[in-house]
Amino acid sequence: MRLQYPTSIRIIEVPCTGKVDILHLLLAFEQGADGVMVVGCMEGDCHYMAGNLYAKKRVQRAKEILDQVGIGGERLAMYNLSSGMGGRFAEIVREMTGKIMELGPSPIRMATGTAPRASAEVTT
């Protein structure tokens, strides 16, 4: 499809978003990610029945935690796509990257003095 999207993202593949734990999300921020997006299957289409619904709840909880610790829950987002939606994937990566660029480096990188440019992580 030769779709273009920002190179600043790092894709971490998991078998199902149900595998993504709150800890994975928080540790990404601890390690300096400026933003994290979780990309799961469409709701109702999970091959493991409810993996993406569990992920949705965990992302919500992690967003609350990020708000409470001063990082900002808006740096974390979840999207639901099917494997046939490559175009939309590229679009949301651009959207998310744009949002993170607007927000600027994560407060963690600002505090630790390691903030040259914004990046985002993607989980599929």
Add this chain to the structure above:
Amino acid sequence: MIKAVPKPLEEIIGRVQDSNKVLIAGCDGCVTVCEAGGMKEAKILASALRLYYTQAGKQAQVDETSLTRQCEKEYLAQLSDKIDGYDAVVSLACGVGVQYLAEMYDNKIVYPGVDTCFLGVNEERGLYSERCQACGKCILADTGGVCPIARCSKRMLNGPCGGSEAGKCEINPDIPCGWQLIYERLKTLGQLDRFEKPVEPKDWKTSRDGGPRKIVREDLRI
């Protein structure tokens, strides 16, 4: 089992924000089952606190551990070689564990990380409900296995009261009337005649009315 819920993060941050070295101590017992204070929750809290300290520009160390049970000295003793290195401990155990940890390490600041709620069951994951109030004198044999102390809002021994409507309690339509449950269970068991004989007043000395309680089992002690 004992059921608890995590305390709000703001409350915990408010307690430990001036500490430089914090230990989060989970408990692998009851609070792990209700996903409030096990190793997983200890790691999440520790990560959240590290994020908080780092973004605030503060150098602080936050570590996590989890003990098999915090209501036993033998397991609490596992902290003896490292606890002195911390300014404060956040215990994710129930109130029992928090107190026993504080009792054992009496020079250490110990904060509770969960709100201990009740003795209950796991109806589903994330749905827990009360079944026992540990009154110290079990009457379940007479009430069809449904406890009026834990499940009737008024703890009535001879119910139901006038607030029972369509099987629900007047305080909340989501709460089943404990005495309706008792009636239905006794009916199933063919023991409705129990309603013909009033239950005698309960001796509440074995509950909290007798002050803090203690069990001494001479058959088990040396």
